[in-house]
Amino acid sequence: MQNISLIPHGMFFSKKGSFSYAKLKDCLMGSIGIVYISRKKGKIRIFDTFDWRLYKKGFILYEVNHSVVFRHISSGKETVYDAENTVSELPRDLLKCIKDTEFLNTLSSILFPRALLVIADLSLDARLYRLENTDEKTIAYLEAERGRPDKNSSVLVSINPLRGYETHLKAVKHCLSDLGFSLFTKNKTLSFIEFLRLTPPGLESRNAPVLKPDMTVKQAVAYIVSEFIKEMQKNEFGIKEDIDIEFLHDFRIAVRKIRSVVSLVKGAFAADDQTMIQHDFKVIGSKTRDLRDLDVCLFREKEYNNLIPENLRTALLPFFNSLRERREKCCKELVFYLAQNSYKESIGKWQEIFSTADVPSLKDGKNSSDPIIETAVKVVKKRYDHLAALNREMTENTPDQVLHAVRIDCKKLRYSLEFFESLFKPKTVKKINSRLKILQDLLGNFNDSSVQINTLEKYLAALDSEAEDSLQQAAAVGGIITRLEERKEELRERFLIVYQDLIGGKISDLFPEIGGF
Amino acid sequence: MAVISLYSMKGGVGKTSCGVNLAYLASRDIGPTLLCDLDPQGSSSFYFRIRSEPNFSAKKFLKGGKSLEKNIKATDFENLDLIPSTLSFRTIDIKLGNQKHSRSGLRRLFEPLEKEYKMIFIDCPPNITLESENIFLASNMILVPIIPTVLSLVSLEKLRTFFDNKGLKKKKIYLFLSMADRRKKLHRENIEKIPEYYKRTLNTIIPYTSLIEKMGIQRKPVVVSNPRSAAALAFEKLWKEILQILNN
Numbered sequence: 001m002q003n004i005s006l007i008p009h010g011m012f013f014s015k016k017g018s019f020s021y022a023k024l025k026d027c028l029m030g031s032i033g034i035v036y037i038s039r040k041k042g043k044i045r046i047f048d049t050f051d052w053r054l055y056k057k058g059f060i061l062y063e064v065n066h067s068v069v070f071r072h073i074s075s076g077k078e079t080v081y082d083a084e085n086t087v088s089e090l091p092r093d094l095l096k097c098i099k100d101t102e103f104l105n106t107l108s109s110i111l112f113p114r115a116l117l118v119i120a121d122l123s124l125d126a127r128l129y130r131l132e133n134t135d136e137k138t139i140a141y142l143e144a145e146r147g148r149p150d151k152n153s154s155v156l157v158s159i160n161p162l163r164g165y166e167t168h169l170k171a172v173k174h175c176l177s178d179l180g181f182s183l184f185t186k187n188k189t190l191s192f193i194e195f196l197r198l199t200p201p202g203l204e205s206r207n208a209p210v211l212k213p214d215m216t217v218k219q220a221v222a223y224i225v226s227e228f229i230k231e232m233q234k235n236e237f238g239i240k241e242d243i244d245i246e247f248l249h250d251f252r253i254a255v256r257k258i259r260s261v262v263s264l265v266k267g268a269f270a271a272d273d274q275t276m277i278q279h280d281f282k283v284i285g286s287k288t289r290d291l292r293d294l295d296v297c298l299f300r301e302k303e304y305n306n307l308i309p310e311n312l313r314t315a316l317l318p319f320f321n322s323l324r325e326r327r328e329k330c331c332k333e334l335v336f337y338l339a340q341n342s343y344k345e346s347i348g349k350w351q352e353i354f355s356t357a358d359v360p361s362l363k364d365g366k367n368s369s370d371p372i373i374e375t376a377v378k379v380v381k382k383r384y385d386h387l388a389a390l391n392r393e394m395t396e397n398t399p400d401q402v403l404h405a406v407r408i409d410c411k412k413l414r415y416s417l418e419f420f421e422s423l424f425k426p427k428t429v430k431k432i433n434s435r436l437k438i439l440q441d442l443l444g445n446f447n448d449s450s451v452q453i454n455t456l457e458k459y460l461a462a463l464d465s466e467a468e469d470s471l472q473q474a475a476a477v478g479g480i481i482t483r484l485e486e487r488k489e490e491l492r493e494r495f496l497i498v499y500q501d502l503i504g505g506k507i508s509d510l511f512p513e514i515g516g517f
Numbered sequence: 518m519a520v521i522s523l524y525s526m527k528g529g530v531g532k533t534s535c536g537v538n539l540a541y542l543a544s545r546d547i548g549p550t551l552l553c554d555l556d557p558q559g560s561s562s563f564y565f566r567i568r569s570e571p572n573f574s575a576k577k578f579l580k581g582g583k584s585l586e587k588n589i590k591a592t593d594f595e596n597l598d599l600i601p602s603t604l605s606f607r608t609i610d611i612k613l614g615n616q617k618h619s620r621s622g623l624r625r626l627f628e629p630l631e632k633e634y635k636m637i638f639i640d641c642p643p644n645i646t647l648e649s650e651n652i653f654l655a656s657n658m659i660l661v662p663i664i665p666t667v668l669s670l671v672s673l674e675k676l677r678t679f680f681d682n683k684g685l686k687k688k689k690i691y692l693f694l695s696m697a698d699r700r701k702k703l704h705r706e707n708i709e710k711i712p713e714y715y716k717r718t719l720n721t722i723i724p725y726t727s728l729i730e731k732m733g734i735q736r737k738p739v740v741v742s743n744p745r746s747a748a749a750l751a752f753e754k755l756w757k758e759i760l761q762i763l764n765n
Contacts, residue, residue, distance in 0.1 A: 136736075137566035138593045163598060164570075164590030 010140070010160030011173075013181035019144035019155045020179070021129065027175035032168075033132045034142065040126040047091050049114035050246045057110050068098065070107075079103065091116035092243070113299055115244035131159070131172060139165035140172070157181060210422045213373045218364060219357055220372035221268035224261045224419055225277070226354035228254040229347065232284075240335050245295040248334075252292055255285045260415045264379055267367030274365065280346050287337050291330040296448055297455060298323055308479040315472035316480075319459055376420035383413040384511055388503050394496060400450060403492070406499070407443035410436055428513045439498045446491045449484045456481050518631040519763055521638050522656040527672045528643035531662045531695035533560040534729050534739070536640040538752040539660075539759070541738040543636045544597035546760070551589065551634045552599045555609070555652070556642040559602035565592045566736050569601035575609045579616070581626045594741070598634075610648045619647060624655035645679055653685050658763070662695035662723070665707030673715070691762070693719040693755060721755040724748060 025034050045063045048054045054061055058073045068081040081098045092115065098104060126145040130138050140161040157176065161169055173183070209227045211220050231254035238247025259281050262274055269277070301320050305313045337343055353361050367375065387409045390402070414436045421429045460477050463470055523536040536552060544550035554561035562568065567590050577584040578600070589598050616622050627637055641652055653659060661676065663669045673692065680687045692715055698704050712718040723729075726748045728739050735742045740749040 135566040135568065162591035162593075164567075164588065 218368035267365035270363035623651035
């Protein structure tokens with residue numbers, strides 16, 4: 001059994017279905033022989049941050065055959081490190097086996113402040129063949145691979161010609177083409193990622209639940225809630241291990257979406273049950289707020305430093321150190337909360353309740369038996385109308401509170417589109433959501449800037465004027481506040497353009513395609 | 518990069534079989550290795566089942582650069598490539614004669630390959646010409662197989678005289694006894710005498726064995742097809758001896 005590699009050498013061909021050694025042999029009619037050599041089997045684990053920072057910088061990092069491989073995508077250049085003695089499953093522990101400090105520095109500068117996560121586990125199974133000419137001289141190796149995560153059972157065939165025989169493979173290429181294989185012509189690593197169907201994160205909504213058009217309102221809402229409870233639970237490990245701040249973020253989004261779906265789709269459950277759901281998840285959400293605010297602030301440490309002159313940067317250290325201390329405390333408190341019986345019982349109860357499609361333990365609301373397909377259209381239209389109504393108030397001088405309200409409305413519209421994405425035309429929803437996401441990101445940054453200004457102002461107010469470096473600290477914090485205020489104004493201007501496009505431009509024309517407009 | 522040529526002006530002394538086996542062992546032990554089959558007979562190419570491209574010629578070979586590189590072919594063994602022979606190589610001598618630097622043409626040709634290969638073996642044609650002189654200048658080591666017979670010693674003497682006349686370094690020449698058959702009295706006597714006569718005679722003796730002759734049927738190095746045979750073990754020993762000399 002030979003070792004497996006992530007990216008086979010040579011040319012790639014693929015097709016849906018399987019590779020038939022016998023069919024290729026028949027097609028070649030003896031002009032080129034094909035001889036089975038061996039089977040290759042193995043597991044490959046691919047790492048990156050949740051937002052694929054390595055990939056975006058042109059690298060791919062993976063573990064195979066007890067080695068860690070760092071590959072440059074465009075050149076194919078690889079650096080291999082021995083990971084024989086790694087015991088832990090955590091990616092950060094895997095890197096401990098690497099002693100090359102230059103590599104580790106490069107890696108951490110790309111990753112910072114994100115953590116390395118496992119983004120795919122692949123079990124590979126390939127068969128290796130030798131292609132030989134009439135002198136029985138090997139001219140190339142052919143590898144037919146199965147077992148990729150692609151369950152549509154595509155098969156990947158790679159041909160690695162031996163030096164000097166690159167032009168001797170015309171017959172093989174013709175035969176593969178006749179057998180339905182098509183050649184990848186792009187960069188090898190990118191082609192491979194495409195074949196693996198590992199989609200780098202883009203504008204697509206994460207974890208959109210798939211609803212059936214014949215579901216009732218109660219069934220659909222219950223299904224959505226149950227999916228987001230699972231999402232919460234999936235992220236608990238990452239929060240407890242404090243691997244990456246994104247775990248808490250995703251956890252919070254799941255909590256928020258549970259509350260949102262129950263509130264947006266009125267009458268799915270009886271009023272008292274609805275209140276109980278809202279209450280329980282509000283409590284959970286509130287336990288995470290402080291930590292998230294600190295995460296956001298600390299996440300921008302590098303950015304903040306770049307906002308002020310170099311000689312003032314050291315004066316910011318006490319500020320960030322105080323945040324780090326508070327964060328550590330908040331993180332411990334949250335981990336403690338998640339381990340407590342009150343949380344476990346609460347989440348366990350709701351998990352149990354929503355585990356059945358019809359949710360018999362919750363009383364029906366006034367709209368429980370309505371078809372979800374009709375309600376979905378009504379909900380989206382209502383949210384869109386509400387957002388459009390705010391248009392009248394939008395000027396360059398719109399106060400922060402109104403922009404905050406627009407942000408909440410955008411979020412509600414986006415969530416409602418995501419909840420019911422599977423019931424609408426996916427392409428239309430994607431187009432609208434991509435624009436909504438831009439709008440929401442702008443407003444999110446606007447809101448974050450406001451929160452951070454607030455935090456900085458509080459710190460400034462509490463600053464001991466007698467302290468040794470209080471003047472430098474005040475200058476540094478004041479400098480950031482000024483730059484954040486300037487940024488808010490820039491964001492406000494950009495927001496108006498995107499918002500007008502959504503409400504009155506091309507994007508607004510897409511809403512009628514959803515129906516009910 | 519080291520260049521080792523397998524040379525004898527006499528044919529049938531075991532140059533090719535030795536070159537094929539040593540090149541394989543070098544590729545196995547030290548990495549990328551190139552075997553250059555300069556004998557128009559093309560026996561090394563035949564052993565590795567490699568044919569040259571129809572348009573490959575002595576002219577393209579001597580042009581070097583891309584013309585040469587694209588005609589290098591991989592053998593079935595990792596890290597071992599080959600420049601296949603073509604009948605056109607019989608004209609290398611004439612073409613070298615027409616070149617400006619007629620004695621150092623081959624050395625210049627191999628220089629760019631230094632980046633890619635750790636070792637180059639040259640399987641030489643059995644003659645003593647301008648091409649041979651080029652090979653001697655390009656090589657770090659000239660390995661001369663000697664069958665323990667009178668005629669082999671005569672050819673060796675002629676080679677030494679040639680080196681003297683041309684001002685070449687005789688220190689590059691290393692002998693080893695090849696196709697030695699201890700059943701023959703003459704072989705036994707010469708096995709004793711030759712190392713006394715020529716001090717750079719390697720200790721390893723390659724025995725006469727049918728397995729080496731069968732390489733033409735197997736078409737792979739004997740160290741691969743019959744790694745435990747006496748012939749294979751002798752080639753392994755010879756390789757270790759060579760490596761030691763190069764390292765020193």
